[in-house]
Amino acid sequence: MKRIGFLYNHDAAHQVAHLAGIMKALALDHPAAVSALVSNPEIEATARGLIGAEAASKTEWITLDISFAARAAARVLDRLMPLSRLAALRQNLEAFRGLDALVSTERTCLRVKERLGAAGPKFIYVPHGSGDRNVAYHPDLARFDLSLFSGRKLVEAGQRFGIVGEDDWRIIGYPKLDGVDLAARPKLFVNDNPVFLYNPHFDPHLSSIYRFGSALIALFERHPEWNFVYAPHVMHGRKRLHVSLEFRKAALRRDVVSSAPNILIDMGSERSIDMTYTRAADVYIGDVSSQLYEFLSVPRAAIFLDSHGADGWEAHENYQFWRNGPVVRSIAELEALLPRWREIAADHRETQERLLAYTIDRGDAPASARGAAAIADYVEAL
Numbered sequence: 414m415k416r417i418g419f420l421y422n423h424d425a426a427h428q429v430a431h432l433a434g435i436m437k438a439l440a441l442d443h444p445a446a447v448s449a450l451v452s453n454p455e456i457e458a459t460a461r462g463l464i465g466a467e468a469a470s471k472t473e474w475i476t477l478d479i480s481f482a483a484r485a486a487a488r489v490l491d492r493l494m495p496l497s498r499l500a501a502l503r504q505n506l507e508a509f510r511g512l513d514a515l516v517s518t519e520r521t522c523l524r525v526k527e528r529l530g531a532a533g534p535k536f537i538y539v540p541h542g543s544g545d546r547n548v549a550y551h552p553d554l555a556r557f558d559l560s561l562f563s564g565r566k567l568v569e570a571g572q573r574f575g576i577v578g579e580d581d582w583r584i585i586g587y588p589k590l591d592g593v594d595l596a597a598r599p600k601l602f603v604n605d606n607p608v609f610l611y612n613p614h615f616d617p618h619l620s621s622i623y624r625f626g627s628a629l630i631a632l633f634e635r636h637p638e639w640n641f642v643y644a645p646h647v648m649h650g651r652k653r654l655h656v657s658l659e660f661r662k663a664a665l666r667r668d669v670v671s672s673a674p675n676i677l678i679d680m681g682s683e684r685s686i687d688m689t690y691t692r693a694a695d696v697y698i699g700d701v702s703s704q705l706y707e708f709l710s711v712p713r714a715a716i717f718l719d720s721h722g723a724d725g726w727e728a729h730e731n732y733q734f735w736r737n738g739p740v741v742r743s744i745a746e747l748e749a750l751l752p753r754w755r756e757i758a759a760d761h762r763e764t765q766e767r768l769l770a771y772t773i774d775r776g777d778a779p780a781s782a783r784g785a786a787a788i789a790d791y792v793e794a795l
Contacts, residue, residue, distance in 0.1 A: 415792040418448040418509065418534065420517040422477060422498050424491065426459040427647045427686040428518040428541040434588040434781030435516065435539065435561075435788070437464035440471040442782070443789040448473040450508060450515075452501045459683075475508050477501040491652075495521055509533055514792050520553045535559065535795065537788060543567060543587060543772045544703030545733040546619070548659060550574035559791055561784050563587040564774040570730065583787040586780030587706075587773045589688070595710050599693040601642065601677055607754065608640045609633070610694035613718070614702045615649035617657050617664035621700045621718035622649065627669055628744045629698075634673045639751065643669065643678045644690050646702055650680030696754045697738075698747070705734050706772050712765040714738060714758035716750055737765050 419436045421429055440447040449472050451457040457476075461469045483500040491497055502509075502524050509515060509525050512534035518541040526536055538557040540549065543564065554560070554576040561583050562568050568584060571577040601608060611629055613622040622645055633641035649655070649666060656663045669678060679685050691697070691708040697715040699705055705715060715738035719726070726732040726740070738761050741747045750757065776783060 415513045416446045418512045418515045421456045422452040429459045430589040431541045433463040434591045435784035437468040438781045438785035440468045450475045452477045477505045542703030561585045564772045566771045585783040588780040591779045591781045602640045607695040609696045610642045612699045615646045617655045618660035618662045619701045621720040623664045624720040641676045644685045647681040714754040
């Protein structure tokens with residue numbers, strides 16, 4: 414029986430839903446020995462909750478412990494680099510040696526491939542999101558043996574950037590959407606006023622939150638007729654200092670508060686990663702987060718804040734997400750657009766549906782089942 418491991422090695426649980434459904438389908442529907450390699454209790458609890466008791470009982474759970482010294486160093490250095498994640502890999506190499514394949518949502522696992530070489534497993538990549546930024550096509554991703562993409566967009570971009578070839582990829586859809594009732598609209602406020610979701614990235618160069626975050630709170634405090642959810646990427650709330658090695662820039666997180674009854678601030682609860690807010694909102698306000706495409710699984714109004722002066726973005730493929738709605742560069746411009754949110758939704762619906770279909774292949778079967786079948790077929794052929 415083939416041994417297949419799923420790696421959950423991050424500071425937060427936001428990537429778990431991109432893998433858990435595939436792991437569940439593999440454990441329940443295929444003759445494989447499935448392992449979950451987890452780096453902290455929060456992530457394990459999230460994974461267990463997503464797959465249910467039956468699949469969890471058929472999964473081997475392996476904890477990737479790190480030494481006291483590494484943990485102490487990580488408290489400081491994790492602000493600059495993923496030290497705790499790297500230590501979890503380096504100090505647990507034997508946990509990977511007996512696997513036939515390792516499935517991961519990020520490229521840090523390739524350090525294991527460097528260490529084990531031919532004695533290690535095959536490496537399978539499942540992106541944690543389907544965004545358009547260059548980082549989604551980092552050159553290191555070419556070192557994965559198989560990539561499972563959500564749609565044709567990622568395949569074509571991957572080939573353009575040289576990270577996949579002709580037959581080292583499969584299209585499976587977007588596993589995180591499996592089991593989510595996309596028609597349900599969670600009720601977050603006591604009234605029925607429209608809900609505006611602010612969901613910026615945390616990148617210190619690309620994110621709008623460092624420039625506009627506080628001003629957005631003030632804007633919606635002036636407009637009690639609109640509900641506002643301030644829910645940045647979960648990693649924004651995890652660190653005080655954010656560093657971008659890509660852009661060689663750093664920024665400090667600024668905390669925001671509001672007692673206004675029409676404002677909800679969430680800096681990283683489970684609701685910020687389980688699609689509660691992207692389903693509840695009428696309007697998405699953001700910048701470069703791939704959660705946009707989760708929101709657009711039901712087309713609605715989207716508005717984008719350009720805080721970094723992306724001149725000529727219309728010609729760049731890594732700004733495709735900004736074609737889904739108007740782009741503004743000031744709070745005044747944004748405020749002028751907000752009353753027109755229904756019109757904005759109607760004007761961009763055709764573009765949104767086209768780009769969503771290009772990004773996420775719905776297919777005839779759940780994405781998790783398609784992913785599990787692709788992995789099972791791949792390892793059986795080894």
